[in-house]
Amino acid sequence: MGTVPDMGASDIPGLRLGGVSPGSAAEKAGIKSGDVVVEFAGATVTDLQSYSDALYGQKPGDEVTVVVLRGTERLTFKVTLGRRGG
Numbered sequence: 001m002g003t004v005p006d007m008g009a010s011d012i013p014g015l016r017l018g019g020v021s022p023g024s025a026a027e028k029a030g031i032k033s034g035d036v037v038v039e040f041a042g043a044t045v046t047d048l049q050s051y052s053d054a055l056y057g058q059k060p061g062d063e064v065t066v067v068v069l070r071g072t073e074r075l076t077f078k079v080t081l082g083r084r085g086g
Helices: 025-029 048-056
Strands: 003-005 015-020 036-040 063-070 073-080
Touching: 015 025, 015 048, 025 073, 036 048
Parallel strands: none
Antiparallel strands: 003 015, 015 036, 036 063, 063 073
């Protein structure tokens, strides 16, 4: 999806993003560094492991719903996944 987890953020429900790769599916959808992913493709995200499990259950070209917290706002994005590592 083109995101980098914030490995230092363990005190929050979800997965805080430390970065979003330029030109990635996440960036194209509007997801930003600092967003906290709480749902990915219908699965609840509580940490890096649950995010990874949900992500790897998908394939390139799939359109998934990603729910993030940005400050006090809960935002929903549609993301069309690209190929892994690209």
